[in-house]
Amino acid sequence: MNTALALAAGLGTMLGIGIVIGVRAVVGPAPMDLSAALGHLATRTTASAPAAGWRAWRARLSTYATNRANRARNPWLGIPTHDLDLLERSPTDYVTMRLRWAASSLAVATLLAVSLTVVGVPAGVLVGLVAAGGLVGAVVPVWQLRDQAAAAREDARRALAVYLDLVAQQRTAGHAPGPALREAAAVGDHRLLTRLHRTLTHAEHSGHSPWEALRILGTTIRLPELVAVADLAATAADGAAIYTSLTTHATSLRTAAISTDKAEANTHTERLTLPVTTLMLGILLLILYPAVTRLLG
Incomplete structure (x- = not known):
């Protein structure tokens, strides 16, 4: 016992x-108390006490x-x-x-x-x-x-297609390549667009070219499509008309996204084959069981 x-x-x-x-992994951290956080930011403190005990050892x-x-x-x-x-x-x-x-x-x-x-x-x-x-x-x-x-990169590729259309519209309106890149990124609130706008604004204030900033960002986060956008922007700076190139690149990104969705849907369908077959077999056995027992009895 x-x-x-x-x-x-x-x-x-x-x-x-x-x-x-x-549950902790699925739910994530507790929601932040906005009022307490703002109060903490508004409160002036002289110096923070150094961590001691368990916190110091963990740090x-x-x-x-x-x-x-x-x-x-x-x-x-x-x-x-x-x-x-x-x-x-x-x-x-x-x-x-x-x-x-x-x-x-x-x-x-x-x-x-x-x-x-x-x-x-x-x-x-x-x-x-x-x-x-x-x-x-x-x-x-x-x-x-x-x-x-992987999910974030796929989502960034989809947002990048929209960003290219916005850049093409800005170029059609007569904006220069640098302002067109920055203004197009300021339109949406997507995570990638927000980061692009922050990167381009920092490049403008630092005196760097916006396409070079995009190229560095695309290399850093391993997003080759963003590097291709930087190359297109660099050619536009040299006087080339890139409206058709931008829309064509956006269309190719959307086509790739649709292909990815179809492949994922086919994968999910194949995964359902075994459960559906097992379920149908169970239903068939349930239907045939009374008749079989009656014949054998």
């Missing part, structure tokens, strides 16, 4: 921690892990700067998230191993289970970041 109670308690604890981690650990990850050459251990720059996240937050995932999964695996010791599982298997739990927890944030970056 004691063995069963210990095993049930361990499994219940592991299930509870897993549910909490899953030192995060800084050390970030520095080590910056020097790592392995893509699974290093910091994906291009993806983080695209999502506008800092390397420290990324490393901290990996440490939290690793610690949480390691704790869950340890609790499971402690519960399995009552059953008599060998120690080697338990150690492997704990190590696998920590490894999975450290790898999950990498997969999440790659998926988020």
Whole structure:
């Protein structure tokens, strides 16, 4: 009886921690109190007290892990700067998230191993289970970041097609290439357009060419379509008429987006083949069961 109670308690604890981690990952952080944040910004403070105790130790650990990850050459251990720059996240937050995932999964695996010791599982298997739990927890944030970056790039390509049409309209209205790029980015509130407007405004104030700023941004976030836009803007600066080139490039981006949507829809349809077949087989067995039992009886 004691063995069963210990095993049930361990499994219940592991299930509870897993549910909490899953809900925390899906729901995200708590909403910010806007009034409190504005009050904090409006309040003048002389100096912030240095972190002490657990916070200081956590800050030192995060800084050390970030520095080590910056020097790592392995893509699974290093910091994906291009993806983080695209999502506008800092390397420290990324490393901290990996440490939290690793610690949480390691704790869950340890609790499971402690519960399995009552059953008599060998120690080697338990150690492997704990190590696998920590490894999975450290790898999950990498997969999440790659998926988020891929989705963000696809969304940026769709927004870039709209941006090209806006730039073409600005050029038709007689604006110069630089102001046309900046004014077109100021029209929408999309994440990419907001960043383009911020980048172009900074380039104008710094005395740099807007197409060079776009080229650097496209290289940084690994968006080749933005680099192509910078090349088109550079040719417009030399006096070339690029209205047709802009609209053609926007059309090609939309065609690529439609092809991507069709491929994704086909993939989802193929995934539904097995569940639908299994469901139809179950319904068929349910319908035929009374007749078969009557014939056999």
